[in-house]
Amino acid sequence: MTTNDNIARPTLMHRLCLCVLLATEAIALPSAQAVPVATVPQPNSPQPFFAAALSHFPYSDPTTPCALSGNYPAWAKSLVAKPAQRRAACLKEALDGNLEARVLYGWMRLSGVGARADLNGGIAIIEGAATDGSPMAQYLLGSIYRTGGALPQNHALAREWLARAADNGSGDAADTLGVMMISGEGAPVDYAGAYAQFARAAGRGDAHGALNAGRMRYAGLGVPRDVNDAAAWWARAAAGGDADGEYALGVAYLQGSGMPRDVDKAAAWIRDAATKRQINAQAMLADLYLSGTGVPRDDARAFALMSAAAAQSLPYAQRRVGDLYLWGLGVKRDDAIARQWYQKAALEGDAYAQYSLAVAYRDGRGGPVDLEAAIGWMRGAADAGVAAAQNDLGAMLQHGQGEPQNLAEAIAWYRKAAAQGEGIALFNLASLAYTGKGMPVDRAAALRWAREGGEHGNAQAARLAGTMLLHGEGVPADKAQGIEWLRKSADLGNGDAAREVGWQYLYGAGVTHDEALGETYLTRAANTGDARAQLLLGVYLLNRKPKAAQSGAAREWLVKAAAQKFGPAYSALGDAYWSGAAGQLDRVAAVKWFTEGAKSNDAVSQRALCVAYWSGVGVVRDFGAARYWCDTAARRGDVPAMQLLALDPPRDEAGEAARVYWLWNLADRGDAKYQSMLGDAYDLGVGVNADLDAATYWFRRAAAAGNAPAQASLAWHMLTGIGGEHDDTAAYRWAERAAAQGSASGEAMVGDAYLLGRGVARDSRAAKTWYEKAADGGSADAASRLARLYEAGIGAPADDTQAVHWHTMAAAMGSSSSNIALAIRALAKHTTWQLTRKQLQWLPGAGRDHASDANADHQDVKPLVRPAVERDAAAEPVKKLRETAGNAWDALSSLDEALTGDPLEQYEIGARFWNGDGVMQDRALGYAWIEMAQRGFAREAGAQAYADGTKIVLARIAPLLSREEADRAHGLSEHLAGTVPQEEVGLLLGAK
Structure with missing residues (x-):
């Protein structure tokens, strides 16, 4: 974006057209960072300016040789009429009393056209013409006093001569006088007076005056804001051929500001302005070609136009050329060149270019990573108010990139970005509040920020909100709302959320069962390359849609997941071939998939391979390989593998010790069956040193969990006192519990209790009845x-x-x-x-x-x-x-x-x-x-x-x-x- 003064000081150029309102520029653009307003280069000499300015004035007879010489392009390009000849023609007409010719001749003497420059003589001639009432001379003299050079700069005299020229009908003079009033040149700023002068200039046919009147009307400077009236002024400027006016009118059509939106008309006016080398129009037309708005999409044409504007040092265009190189649009991708263009625009003060340059340094795009430079440029962009930079600066400070970690400052920047509606900043705040990093844990605040971030279009924030609502974190659980937020996240493109929503609908977990909707979301997640979603979808199709399984659609999803080295996909494929769910029973193929999964550290595949080697199905039987794979899976936490090893018949003392090791792991996880078996091992001293106290401990834990064998064993220990505690009553109660579950051992011990009167009154007939039950039980x-x-x-x-x-x-x-x-x-x-x-x-x-x-x-x-x-x-x-x-x-x-x-x-x-x-x-x-x-x-x-x-x-x-x-x-x-x-x-x- 250009940074001109309010209405910029006009330079010595065609029609003194640089009356630029900074506020108007920003409002007139499609967005705060889209297309900048152009500036016109300052001429190297006064010749082009005066020639262009004088050529615009109406001549009483525009066909005379002197009047034609006022057309700078005509005499500059002519191979016939030489400057000296033109000067002689103007002198002749001036001597004949032609006031216009006198002004032109004075300018030629001043500028040295056709002879050596005569500054004093030229000024004297122009002053004389001005005194004699020539508006052309009055305008020139006022402009000379305004800019200084030929005469000492004098804003008061400039205003005086420009006012006389304007009074004599000069629209250019009124426009320039308006510029001085809005710029505060020679007097305090006077917006109302400036607007009056711009309107006066427009009324006298000055297109640039109409442009500036529209800008002031749009900005509400010196006159109430009225976008409709502003658009009308710009239409007059465009009709008068003013390039800035054509550009402004095109933007108005594009925005639908002051008139119905019409992208075709917008593109047409912006194209006209670009043809006249209005650099902002060139940049905007490039953007229209990139998006295909009002014109056919043409990346190559867009790159050419944007490059033309960038070559004229327009910072916005320089940044956008960097974008095009980064994205490879209209030109071959080149991150290094992109970085160079970002640097050019950043040095010109373009805040968004500063952000892009910071990202390039941070991520190593187009050159080495330089975190110190990255955080410096990021700070500049953040200070300028770029929300994305504020968020990313917070992230760098949070993680200690470029500077030491500073969570307090990181949070401050996140808050600034969040205040601008930056969704990811709201997500970052929610995450910190959720985890308690840099602030106390506050689930309610986390949920509030997550919701707000989701409302601003951040998929991660929406997913966090959905997950928290689903599980009741920060507020009471609300599964319906949780699913809705997860769907919002999925619809915003979050693959994880799409997978979760798909699973929820497929299996009716927290939401109405809807397989069609579930399959839709799972497919969406799977298409993003989410291996988990591909696995879930493949397994769903295998189990629920036989036709899909037979056609290979299910298998294809599983193969895609396996191609990403996702371990569970291997075991799913192996299981599909093992069971025939994939459309064919092929145990050899199953073992191949299990082998791939086992090598990729998938515990389920390792366990399945263990079973295959143990049974000799699909592979040559090999107990050593079986135990190896079961042990590998078990050491990765696979409980079924641990169970297989715990039940593996030992072949030697080392095997018993290994078996007891896995018994202990399972018992320690709370599995009553294996707690009871571990008690047996301690009782017998098999695989572990005999320890009756330890045996009783494990029997007690398993018995409390309802394990009948452990209850019987504990009853026996308490009946005999082996293990440290003798209690006939407790022994009877534990035996009775075991017997109630059909344990023959428990029934036999209840019989013993009745026979011997231990823990219960002696009753030999009852004892006989219990013995008969136990004997029938084996x-x-x-x-x-x-x-x-x-x-x-x-x-x-x-x-x-x-x-x-x-x-x-x-x-x-x-x-x-x-x-x-x-x-x-x-x-x-x-x-x-x-x-x-x-x-x-x-x-x-x-x-x-x-x-x-x-x-x-x-x-x-x-x-x-x-x-x-x-x-x-x-x-x-x-x-x-x-x-x-x-x-x-x-x-x-x-x-x-x-x-x-x-x-x-x-x-x-x-x-x-x-x-x-x-x-x-x-x-x-x-x-x-x-x-x-x-x-x-x-x-x-x-x-x-x-x-x-x-x-x-x-x-x-x-x-x-x-x-x-x-x-x-x-x-x-x-x-x-x-x-x-x-x-x-x-x-x-x-x-x-």
């Missing part, structure tokens, strides 16, 4: 307990046939107690040939040492021994390492119950010590426990077969003891007899 321990009830006649009639039936069932399910019972019974009846290998192992000294096979299939848990935990089938089969730990646990459980007086348990722990099964081998201690059991059986009338069988076992193993072992066994037996309680009624059950 509890070997409950079945073994039922057998012993029938043997003892407790809670049921004594029935040896039923007892053997339940022992047989329990033994088949893995109960060590029932296997022992059947083995001892067979030994007493001399029918051991009927026994299984597992049963024979419980008869020490039976001709061979069965210790090596002692627990090949042993997995039982007894009613008062820690109950078995129901596990996912994927955790089986349990390997040798876990079996060894299980045997140790069973031995500990058996010892615990042996100490309560149960002779079957005493026999079991004795056999274990004898064989070293789950405990360190100690034959003396084993013999002592078996002897303890034999005495218990002998005291019970209904247990004669057990007493007889145990006596045979003792007879077989006694000779195998060394003398030292025998002595020690005898001492241990006496110690046990004195310390282990034997007062129980129903010794087979260890219960009263």
Whole structure:
């Protein structure tokens, strides 16, 4: 934009036309930064000015040689008439009394046309003509006094001679006098007087006077503002051929200011002005060609016109040429040249060029990054009021670019830009208030700024407002309003918002379900290249539109997302081929996509690849590769992969430790199932050091979350006191909760509670009922307990046939107690040939040492021994390492119950010590426990077969003891007899 004085001082040029009103210029433009008003170059000598000025005056006879010589272009270009000849012609006519010729001759002497210049002689002739009443001479003399040079500058005399010329009918003189009045030359500024002179000039046919009258009318200077009247003045100026008037009228038509908007007429008048080299018109016409307004779009023509105006040093045009080079419009893109043009315009004071130059320095466009220069130019543009610069200066200060970080000043600049309606500045303020950076957290203020920014067209602000309303941040949640703001953001071009809106409508999340609208918004986001939207759209089409899946449309979107290295797209493609949703079942193709996704660190693809290698589907089976990919996915936080590793059957001690590691990760996340399994690991000491306290801790957490196996395990720990706490009542309650969920272990323990009167009143019939439920649920321990009830006649009639039936069932399910019972019974009846290998192992000294096979299939848990935990089938089969730990646990459980007086348990722990099964081998201690059991059986009338069988076992193993072992066994037996309680009624059950 040019920066002329109010109505600029006229230079010595055609018709003294530089009466420029700065205020009028700005108002007359389409926008504050669009097309500038032109200035006319100052001539290098007075000759062009006087010749042009004098040629405009009406001559009484314009055909005389002297009058023709007043036409500067005519004599300057003539190859026939020489200046000396013209001068001689004017002298002759002047001597003949032609006043006009005298003025021209005086000017020729003054200017040195046709002979050496005679300043004093020329002035004297012109003064004489002026005194004699020549308006031409009066105008020239007034102009000479105004500008100085030929005569000392004297504004008072200038005004006097110009007024006399105007009174004598000179429109040029009236126009120039108006310029002096509005400029305050020689007297105070007089807008009203200036307007009167401009109107007077126009009334005498002066087009430039009409232009200036229109400008003052438009600006309301010296006269009430009236855009219609201003347009009428400009129409007169344009009709008179004034280039500035043509330009002003064109702008009025373009804006619809003072007349109906008509872009075709606007373009026509602006083109006429541009043809006369009115540089503002050249620049504006270039803009019209760029936008195709009133003229066909023509970038090349636009560049030529803008370059012509820029070459005349118009700052606006210089900046716009920079824009054209930056954007590659009408010329090959060249950021370096763009930067040069921005610099030219910036140095001329163009604030928008200063902003563009600052951006170029900041972003390294067209040259190296220079943050110091960037922030300097940005400050200049911001100080000049450019809203974008104010915002960007705030951003640079916020992030410490070019200067140290200064959040307080950044916020101040954001506020200035926001006051001008800069949407992004409002978004920046909202973001700072939301996060509490540079100001206290204020969600209400954040929402207010975000809404205002959205109303000013900023998509990011609209999205923030929508998200806050959707989730109730700053105000109560309003999903309908939230969706509306997200839609506004999407409609403003925000791809993230379009994706969110599409998802909301597709699945009816917070808004009425509308698949068509959802697909529309998702497609819009996908078309912007948003990989997430492409993935969502592809998956939606696969699942909801089979035809789209079969046609490949869904697959194409997924492929586009994958092409952007978006990991989830690989797993979606793999899943589509794996399941056949992509139109064909192709596991090999699925594995290829999973492999690509796994390499790009997509955890779902890594997990899927793990499953493929594990199952050998679509790829050669490879457990090592399977575990590698599951481990990779799990370490990236993929929970299903962690679960696969936690359920992976271990193959060695390291594998158990790794499994427990993932159990711990899952348990720590609050998963009750894995908390219970972790408790098992601590109980058994598998993959981790045995820690009964830790086991109880994890069982308690899982039990509180409703996990039935953990409730049963916790009940057992509290019943036995293993793990630090003994509480029969709490044990019964936890067992009851587990039983209520159908846990066979829980049901068996409720039966134990009723049988033994622990935590609940003793009720043997109720115990029998619970044992039957548990046995039906697969509890070997409950079945073994039922057998012993029938043997003892407790809670049921004594029935040896039923007892053997339940022992047989329990033994088949893995109960060590029932296997022992059947083995001892067979030994007493001399029918051991009927026994299984597992049963024979419980008869020490039976001709061979069965210790090596002692627990090949042993997995039982007894009613008062820690109950078995129901596990996912994927955790089986349990390997040798876990079996060894299980045997140790069973031995500990058996010892615990042996100490309560149960002779079957005493026999079991004795056999274990004898064989070293789950405990360190100690034959003396084993013999002592078996002897303890034999005495218990002998005291019970209904247990004669057990007493007889145990006596045979003792007879077989006694000779195998060394003398030292025998002595020690005898001492241990006496110690046990004195310390282990034997007062129980129903010794087979260890219960009263």
